[in-house]
Amino acid sequence: MRNTHLQVTPAVGTWLARRSSKAEDWTTEELVAAKRGTTVSVVIPARNEEATVGAIVAAIREELQEHHALVDEILVVDSHSTDATAEVAAAAGADVVAQDAVFPALEGLAGKGEALWKGVAATTGDLVVFVDGDLHDFTTSYVTGLLGPLLTDPSVAYVKGFYHRPLGDQADGGGRVTELVARPLLNMFWPELSGFVQPLAGEYAGRREVLESIPFVVNYGVEIGHLIDLTELRGLDALAQVDLGHRVHRHQSTQALGRMAGQIMLTLFDRLERYDRLVTAVPPATLLAQFQRGTSADGVERELVLTDLTSPQRPPLDSLPASIRPENALQETA
Template identity: 35%
Template sequence: MISVIIPALNEEKTVSQVVRLAKRSPYVTEVIVVDDKSLDNTIAEAQKEGATVITSTRLGKGASMKDGVLYASNPLLVFLDADITTYQENIVSLLTEPLIKDKADFVKSCFSRQAGRVTELVAKPLLSILYPDFPGFWQPLSGMIAGKKAMLEKIEFEEGYGVDIGILIDMYHMGARIEEVSIGHIENDMQPLEQLGKMSREVAGVILKKSRHKEANNFETLEYIQTIREQMEFAIRESSRQLKKVAIFDMDNTLLRASFIQTAAERFGFRRELLEIVITQTNPFIRTKQIARLLKGKNISELLKLADEIQVTRGSREIVDLLRNNGFIVGLVSDSYDCITNHFRNRFGFDFSLANELEFSKSVATGEVKIPSFFLSHDKSICHHEYCKSHALAQVCSNFNVPVADTLAIGDSENDICIIKKAGIGISFCSSNPLLDSIADYVIKEPDFSLLKSIAG
């Protein structure tokens, strides 16, 4: 009667222990590990313990949780984190007892551990301001929860650090009976200091988003909230102003001073094969798949270390920070590979990255690649090409509710012509393509992002 759902990303060392614990509960008939495209042995370790493993349809805990809810076959669902090994033996019973006895529709856990800084400094103060009648939960950001499948199917699973508080607020709005139960002492890693700002912004952003219908959420209230936590500045600005903007950077020969695949060809000795594919294969789908085969057998460490050897354009961190401070959502869109763009996303603080999905098995490239749907024509497309970066631009604008006119795109190659033409502001950056220069709003020939400052403002 109970399904246990365990979202997991690179948790090979701990996931088997959590699965075993879940399966020991007498009422559990299904344990589902939702793998977020792990690069280690998470899948094998979970399957070895008898868990059903599915792959998340999108990266991120929120998508994994939603996938698990839809896949589960039982009426009562429990979510456990895959990286915690100090759960009490009866963790599932503790979380589900209020549901089984029909005392609650949704159960949040609380536990003893080191103080949660974002909970105390951001979540609780914000909830008290925007939701004066909100129940006084000890740990509103806890990720160990249980609930009725019928209700969990109706809520929105946010992405990032805001997913857990978003679930709680949605349950509150739905009028669910909510209980908080103690699950004892939990030991898990505290977020590093550099992540606290991001966590604060995302948690605050979800709370503000969920409260937009409330009369109290006016500009005066937002000004008061700003004094709670300096890290909330981005979320408050996004909530208190209507206009948002999007800036999209190409990676190869734009953020980087060289092409990743060309650099890989030099390093790994397949320059001749790459040239043959580029010259003879005009179909972008086939070309992408053939090029990916050249990386078969390379492990993730080799690829990331090679990427780090490529020179980065001067002023990269500064321009990303400036754009974000000026209200832009900043991302990478590349026809390279997501393992590389995500690496630079993390390194330079981009908000998102979109690229082809190079597939791995046990951290080694299989030679297969998935071309994501956002590069293909869809109902929100703004051009007629079958495969184009402008389709990704349209999808990003739809996701963030930003008009295409309020976007900035910067690139260097023929593949960037359409996105630079369609964006509100198109920038040709160190390009040798005369057509790209002719359709761009701005042309920059020096590899220095500080030259974008007047445009970014």
């Protein structure tokens, strides 16, 4: 088969040149000067991340709160951890809130997107930066890089990070769900988003009014849902991306990645119908059958495991009645 080179559309090429940057393009001092009264919250969703979350919080607090007055609030959303995540994060200087303590009148849902949605609701910053809690090589340039476009260009509404992602001892290979699932689907149905290097990156930032205006899929479909919704509602030029360098984090099993991929696909199919890009006569099934090593009742050395990938969504925060908004969610800590 003859190899061909990807030819991005002129619009994507223009966007890449205009809206791609590097974390080192801004110094912390420049960003502090650019704040001009703008407040910044950092939200860290964490589930069983006691080994890494403390160092992340401490670095942000020491460098970007105490040494430079760039970050005003650090919130760790404890997503049903069974280890000492909450205690480690609090000792490092973060505010900590249990995921289900935000909007206690609502039935709690499980998933990363739920933690992010609750994190936005429980913070007050004009700008909200999301950082995953499982990073092993975190530097504060992740935060400053994501804030750079937002603090220096009022036309930017949302910023995604991208980075080099090794896989174990391999120099490359991280981001398997991105390359095998998200990227092909985006190129097929939202080619204008083909310029994003890491469309599923867990490090990104946005203006509060923007984040509160869109729904949050409660599971791993949240990031692809954000990109599609914001492109449809605000246009591609409102989005930017920043090279954050290198990222090492805890890798998930192949079966866990399969469940993640299913959630992402269901989210994209939902957006296809929502935005009239593709209407299907039969909606996709949400039950995923996987096999794991084990002996079943009939002696077969594979055990069938079924997972419901249904992807519920939280509505835009700005659509909720004031009566159920968390007035002081941080009083109920994990």
